Amino acid sequence: MPGIGIPKLADNLPPIVKRNYGQWISHEHVRPGVIKHDSKSGEACYSVRVGMPTNARVSKDTLLLFCDLADEYSEGFFRITQRNALEFVGVDSKRIEDLIAKLKEMGFPVGGTNHSLHQTVSCAGWIHCHLAATDPAAIMKSLSDELINDYLNERYPAKLKISASGCINNCGEGSTADIGVVGVHRDLPPLKEEKLGGCELPLVMSVCPTSAIRSKGQKTLEIDAERCVHCPACSVACAAMAPIGSAMGDGVAIVVGGKAANTGKGPAMAKVVIPYLPNNPPRWPEVVSTIKKIIAVWVNGARQDERVGDWIARIGWEKFFQRTGLPVPMKIVDGYDGRSLERQRASVRFRW
Amino acid sequence: MEWVRLVCAHCGFTIERYTDEELKTVPRKAKRYKYLLSKSNICPSCLGSGRLKEVRSATAEEAPKAVDAKSSTAGEKAHAAPTATPLSDELSKGPWPSHTTELKKTKYPIQMYEEALKNRTTQWGYGGYVSLPGVATGVLVRSSARPEITKGSNFVRIMDPCGNFFKASSMRKLCEIADKYAYGLLHLLSTGGDLEMLGIPTENLKAAVQEINSIGFDVGSTGDDYRTSEECIGPAKCDVTLYDTLGFREAWYNRFLDDVQYPRFPHKIKMKFAGCPNDCVRGGQKADIFVCGVFRDLPKVDQAKINEWLKKGARITDIVARCPGDAMSWDGKKLTIDGDSCMRCMYCINKVPGIRPGDDLGVAILVGGKMRGKYGPMLGRVLVPFVKAVPPDYKEVFDLLERITEVYDEHARKKERVGDFIYRNGWDQFMKWCGIKPTPMHLAEPRTNLFIHWEADEIKDERSKAQ
Numbered sequence A: 001m002p003g004i005g006i007p008k009l010a011d012n013l014p015p016i017v018k019r020n021y022g023q024w025i026s027h028e029h030v031r032p033g034v035i036k037h038d039s040k041s042g043e044a045c046y047s048v049r050v051g052m053p054t055n056a057r058v059s060k061d062t063l064l065l066f067c068d069l070a071d072e073y074s075e076g077f078f079r080i081t082q083r084n085a086l087e088f089v090g091v092d093s094k095r096i097e098d099l100i101a102k103l104k105e106m107g108f109p110v111g112g113t114n115h116s117l118h119q120t121v122s123c124a125g126w127i128h129c130h131l132a133a134t135d136p137a138a139i140m141k142s143l144s145d146e147l148i149n150d151y152l153n154e155r156y157p158a159k160l161k162i163s164a165s166g167c168i169n170n171c172g173e174g175s176t177a178d179i180g181v182v183g184v185h186r187d188l189p190p191l192k193e194e195k196l197g198g199c200e201l202p203l204v205m206s207v208c209p210t211s212a213i214r215s216k217g218q219k220t221l222e223i224d225a226e227r228c229v230h231c232p233a234c235s236v237a238c239a240a241m242a243p244i245g246s247a248m249g250d251g252v253a254i255v256v257g258g259k260a261a262n263t264g265k266g267p268a269m270a271k272v273v274i275p276y277l278p279n280n281p282p283r284w285p286e287v288v289s290t291i292k293k294i295i296a297v298w299v300n301g302a303r304q305d306e307r308v309g310d311w312i313a314r315i316g317w318e319k320f321f322q323r324t325g326l327p328v329p330m331k332i333v334d335g336y337d338g339r340s341l342e343r344q345r346a347s348v349r350f351r352w
Numbered sequence B: 001m002e003w004v005r006l007v008c009a010h011c012g013f014t015i016e017r018y019t020d021e022e023l024k025t026v027p028r029k030a031k032r033y034k035y036l037l038s039k040s041n042i043c044p045s046c047l048g049s050g051r052l053k054e055v056r057s058a059t060a061e062e063a064p065k066a067v068d069a070k071s072s073t074a075g076e077k078a079h080a081a082p083t084a085t086p087l088s089d090e091l092s093k094g095p096w097p098s099h100t101t102e103l104k105k106t107k108y109p110i111q112m113y114e115e116a117l118k119n120r121t122t123q124w125g126y127g128g129y130v131s132l133p134g135v136a137t138g139v140l141v142r143s144s145a146r147p148e149i150t151k152g153s154n155f156v157r158i159m160d161p162c163g164n165f166f167k168a169s170s171m172r173k174l175c176e177i178a179d180k181y182a183y184g185l186l187h188l189l190s191t192g193g194d195l196e197m198l199g200i201p202t203e204n205l206k207a208a209v210q211e212i213n214s215i216g217f218d219v220g221s222t223g224d225d226y227r228t229s230e231e232c233i234g235p236a237k238c239d240v241t242l243y244d245t246l247g248f249r250e251a252w253y254n255r256f257l258d259d260v261q262y263p264r265f266p267h268k269i270k271m272k273f274a275g276c277p278n279d280c281v282r283g284g285q286k287a288d289i290f291v292c293g294v295f296r297d298l299p300k301v302d303q304a305k306i307n308e309w310l311k312k313g314a315r316i317t318d319i320v321a322r323c324p325g326d327a328m329s330w331d332g333k334k335l336t337i338d339g340d341s342c343m344r345c346m347y348c349i350n351k352v353p354g355i356r357p358g359d360d361l362g363v364a365i366l367v368g369g370k371m372r373g374k375y376g377p378m379l380g381r382v383l384v385p386f387v388k389a390v391p392p393d394y395k396e397v398f399d400l401l402e403r404i405t406e407v408y409d410e411h412a413r414k415k416e417r418v419g420d421f422i423y424r425n426g427w428d429q430f431m432k433w434c435g436i437k438p439t440p441m442h443l444a445e446p447r448t449n450l451f452i453h454w455e456a457d458e459i460k461d462e463r464s465k466a467q
Helices: A013-019 A060-073 A093-106 A136-146 A146-151 A192-198 A200-209 A232-235 A283-300 A307-326 A338-344 B020-025 B027-038 B076-080 B086-092 B099-104 B110-117 B169-181 B202-214 B245-261 B301-313 B318-321 B347-352 B395-411 B417-423 B427-434
Strands: A024-031 A033-041 A043-049 A057-059 A079-080 A088-089 A162-165 A180-184 A213-218 A219-223 A253-254 A273-278 B003-008 B013-021 B052-057 B124-132 B135-144 B153-160 B166-167 B186-187 B194-200 B269-276 B289-295 B328-330 B333-339 B361-367 B382-389
Touching: A013 A088, A043 A093, A057 A060, A057 B099, A060 A088, A060 A093, A060 B166, A060 B169, A060 B186, A088 A093, A136 A146, A136 A180, A136 A283, A136 B086, A136 B099, A146 B328, A146 B333, A192 A219, A192 A253, A200 A213, A213 B301, A219 B020, A253 A283, A253 A307, A273 A283, A273 B361, A283 A307, B003 B020, B013 B020, B013 B027, B013 B076, B013 B124, B020 B027, B052 B110, B052 B166, B086 B099, B099 B110, B110 B194, B124 B153, B124 B202, B124 B382, B153 B202, B166 B169, B169 B186, B169 B194, B186 B269, B194 B202, B245 B269, B245 B395, B289 B395, B318 B347, B361 B395, B361 B417, B382 B395, B382 B427, B395 B417, B395 B427, B417 B427
Parallel strands: A162 A180, B269 B289
Antiparallel strands: A024 A033, A033 A043, A043 A088, A057 B186, A079 A088, A079 B166, A180 A253, A213 A219, A253 A273, B003 B013, B003 B052, B124 B135, B135 B153, B153 B194, B186 B194, B289 B361, B328 B333, B361 B382
């Protein structure tokens, strides 16, 4: 029964890591997908990074194959990186090519390090979630198919991270990435009155960001359609408000310029540049072509080591929209609350 | 001895049971009991939601529950009778590893996904977190809007080992459990930092959790508690990490495991630990409480190493030009870093082998990052600019974390994330509650308005001080 906690750190590290724990002095990108870490002791540790299916849902058959590879090449260990890639740590430098060839045969690419397209992150979406307005896994799969050569080669000015979330809950971290895709709803929550009995009505009212949900008498609620911002907050809190969304209403928004690192202009959330694109399964051509266009403009315009957010900060939003040719709809002007004033320009230093 | 059972009001399924004596003597169980009664729960058996009913009896036995194999939540039926899936097949093509290929290898009802792609909307129904007898957190249910394909799908969250290192041997056992009790599908790393085992029928849940426990893994991290903490790879594989993130996380689990497994806060609290300001775990953006390694002295410059690096054809002038603080200068022979301009942002350390972080190491604590909440995405803000992280128990840092959650627990509204709570109350109020004195390190800039409130007892004659 629970109460065990996580596996003990000391028993759960690969031998090479255990020997050199905290002793690393430098690292080097040997080739795309392979990183070499040098230790004080003179030992070198090679890590091989493998692309996983988008959203990292893997069948046990495939995982067992990876377990066999781990036994053969990396002393019985592998790890999952923060961006859902799988990493073999401590591979013998002479056998790396061998491992990569085997992985290629299995259909898994090796890459996504340094100045390349890193593995995409996406949430469960339509595979397993009731809130998703779009299917991030399919979008990221379509995009990764098109950009596979950018994953296998390091040919960007800086690293590029693309993430996709199915709704604005952002489990897929769309708003943290250089370029993000976030599913958006445009319908009102259904408000099934017969199911309201199982909900805490005050809670449903209080979670609404715009106070669009009000009480109507003692036992029912009403929704102010004018104020609804179509976030799924009430759908999470109450079964009567779920599912939100419809085939016609749902779609995706594109956000750009998110970044966690303190380098460059520092950490930032991504900003909305396209408020809505339609869902078009199975390949989402509109979304994929828009993202490819943004990437092409960034690759052309950015200086070395300049991530998307830093590039836009340097050239300004006017140049970003000019170069990409994207329209500027009223929906991307923020009018949500007091903080939104800070997003409007106070200077007249325009880059015409 | 009298037994107290909390049962689902709809179907009578026992959610938790206690003895009368336990409730009086074990505070943790009493707290948990009170909590469960105070909120609306989702029953893992019938998926109905609502308040629980309390039943007192002389025996611990529960009412016999009929389990109909046909109504099981596993997707066996859909798997056994495959129909055409043209849209999923389209997604199996292409050079990138395909998720639909993986889904089709398992017992996942692929028809649910196919229908979603066809109808352009999700086919799953409402879901949420449930508690099983003895398993307070870690189990999630998801009902289906298409009962003719599958009734629903439950899954468990398994807390990842430090550094997300998996032994092939234990992964094989996890695969075996996933195959025996569930779809045979594992979600390797949820963005919260857990491993998820998908598609466990309700009647298998408890057995699956027991078996997961028996191989040394534990479930948790759902509901209004500490979620699984995530850490960067730190000293295991990184050459610039400023504290032992993996050891820190293990110590954190040793101290806070109960809070991960027994929900008691107003809302979830996510914690992330990054070894340096590069923030590989995206803690500043995603975590309610973010512990980030920092250093106070200047980066160390090893001129000999830089010269060696330059001989390989590298260009130091590019790095100097791109320094975010404009703190570096290069006179053709020697690199100097200006102490007044350096922001310790890690850029030069990432790029130049001869520049290393300083020696005065510690951690900063940032609070209030989140992705949605009530007031939209927010970045975490500095609450503690520098505190020493001293192994093995990291008492000073953990006490601070506990202080933050106490303040949050005491003053926040229900279902209000830390960032929203601070936004509603103001940073000055939050810092007062936490007992933190402001320093310049806290401020991006001081306020521009002068709408400052003074209490009556703060107004006194201060002329003598000025002289």
